[in-house]
Amino acid sequence: MLAKNFLWGGAVAAHQLEGGWKEGNKGLSVADVMTAGAHGVEREITDGVLPGKYYPNHEAIDFYHRYKEDIALFAEMGFKCFRTSIAWTRIFPKGDELEPNEAGLQFYDALFDECLKNGIEPVITLSHFEIPYHLVTQYGGFRNRKLIDFFERFARVCFERFHQKVKYWMTFNEINNQANFNRDFTTFTNSGLVFNDGDNREAIMYQAAHYELVASARAVKIAHEINPALKVGCMIQFSPIYPATCRPEDVLMSQKSMQKRFYFADVHSFGRYPKHITEYWTRKNIVIDFTEQDQADLLAGTVDYIGFSYYMSFVTQYNPDNPYFDYGEETDFVQNDFVPRSDWGWQIDPVGLRYSLNYLTDTYRLPLFIVENGFGAIDEPSDDGMVHDDYRIDYLKAHIEQMKKAVDEDGVVLMGYTPWGCIDLVSAGTGEMKKRYGFIYVDKDNQGNGSLARSRKKSFYWYQQVIQTNGEQL
Numbered sequence: 001m002l003a004k005n006f007l008w009g010g011a012v013a014a015h016q017l018e019g020g021w022k023e024g025n026k027g028l029s030v031a032d033v034m035t036a037g038a039h040g041v042e043r044e045i046t047d048g049v050l051p052g053k054y055y056p057n058h059e060a061i062d063f064y065h066r067y068k069e070d071i072a073l074f075a076e077m078g079f080k081c082f083r084t085s086i087a088w089t090r091i092f093p094k095g096d097e098l099e100p101n102e103a104g105l106q107f108y109d110a111l112f113d114e115c116l117k118n119g120i121e122p123v124i125t126l127s128h129f130e131i132p133y134h135l136v137t138q139y140g141g142f143r144n145r146k147l148i149d150f151f152e153r154f155a156r157v158c159f160e161r162f163h164q165k166v167k168y169w170m171t172f173n174e175i176n177n178q179a180n181f182n183r184d185f186t187t188f189t190n191s192g193l194v195f196n197d198g199d200n201r202e203a204i205m206y207q208a209a210h211y212e213l214v215a216s217a218r219a220v221k222i223a224h225e226i227n228p229a230l231k232v233g234c235m236i237q238f239s240p241i242y243p244a245t246c247r248p249e250d251v252l253m254s255q256k257s258m259q260k261r262f263y264f265a266d267v268h269s270f271g272r273y274p275k276h277i278t279e280y281w282t283r284k285n286i287v288i289d290f291t292e293q294d295q296a297d298l299l300a301g302t303v304d305y306i307g308f309s310y311y312m313s314f315v316t317q318y319n320p321d322n323p324y325f326d327y328g329e330e331t332d333f334v335q336n337d338f339v340p341r342s343d344w345g346w347q348i349d350p351v352g353l354r355y356s357l358n359y360l361t362d363t364y365r366l367p368l369f370i371v372e373n374g375f376g377a378i379d380e381p382s383d384d385g386m387v388h389d390d391y392r393i394d395y396l397k398a399h400i401e402q403m404k405k406a407v408d409e410d411g412v413v414l415m416g417y418t419p420w421g422c423i424d425l426v427s428a429g430t431g432e433m434k435k436r437y438g439f440i441y442v443d444k445d446n447q448g449n450g451s452l453a454r455s456r457k458k459s460f461y462w463y464q465q466v467i468q469t470n471g472e473q474l
């Protein structure tokens, strides 16, 4: 049985739903300079905001003006918590100011008050693909050590202002996406990196991630100093990487890939890098700016829990041309014929969620929080006006079943479950509206047309009942 205070809810991120990209003195973020793509078509990262291009995050679903209506719908579903992020550029429009922007702080005061009034606890990510664009153009993003101080200032302001309203925090969303450093999207959204010819992308990624890990640790320490009751977690994109066969080399390849993809969580929770990473740096001649103070900071700011997203699993296999078993997402992933895939090619693997919960518990011995899980799909309203999204219900039901087994049979300590995109919003990966996750339908299409009206999908009533019965009735 799940605990009585289990945090059922939903998750979103500021840039994917708020819109209001210039309201309240908000500055440009990395999300504001990305156009829309599609499955197999990468979003374009433009040099600033260019005329004639469509930027889906500028308006998103206009939550900035409609949040009261939306929170009322979340309350109707019975949400105990609501995960969103604080857009860094509302608080520090350029990122390097000394004083925060009061209008931005007021927006989040009002938003959190509205949640609390409805019995919903805010769960807040500090940096969810929303780095101020000014920090990219003027400082090179997180390749610059100065970003640690800018983030620290932002984090301190947020904790000081909101610590009585927000107890649960996370520092960097899916910090480990950039393990796939050859994809511009991941390094840009995680770290604000734009590469020049001749750059060693991998080395720069490790450096940026290091600065983020230090910044995260400093934030954790500050949060605890401001209010010892605050719980600050990391946020890892957890997709286990299975071996293609029981061939020992495949099993080793799987293990080595998991190390590369998840070492971030080791640093967050132990305050130290695993040896396999530092050995790897040596072999690759990667020299990291890593001070004694950094090491002290990492140890002083270990996280209270592991927040993670779970959508899918991957499979890898040994390649004889890769004698060091180095992980490469483009080269070494193979198809899993045991599981189906979504329209966007994401493997649907509920048992993998139970595996992940066990893996994370065994490795980190910390409470876990599933802060994203969900099914991006094309929804078509029926003649009765409603979206009958049984496919989404099936996906979530199967994952919740596995989650309950992990708690009941495996003894995993789990704080909560917040399905992704509880209201339809702009896809991070593709910038589309049509890749929908919500319990609530939003009338808007990929081109930006639509009334923005909200309506309840079939899954809305289903999830309401799940929460009402604390997961007993699926």
Ligand code: P53
Residues within 6 Å of the ligand: 013, 016, 173, 174, 237, 309, 311, 372, 376, 420, 426, 427, 428, 429, 430, 435
């Ligand atoms: P979208 C890739 C793989 C797994 C999770 O993703 C990912 C990504 C990035 O595309 O991102 C997380 O919108 C992220 C959210 C995002 C959500 O998963 O590409 O934390 O911001 O929207 C779903 O379908």
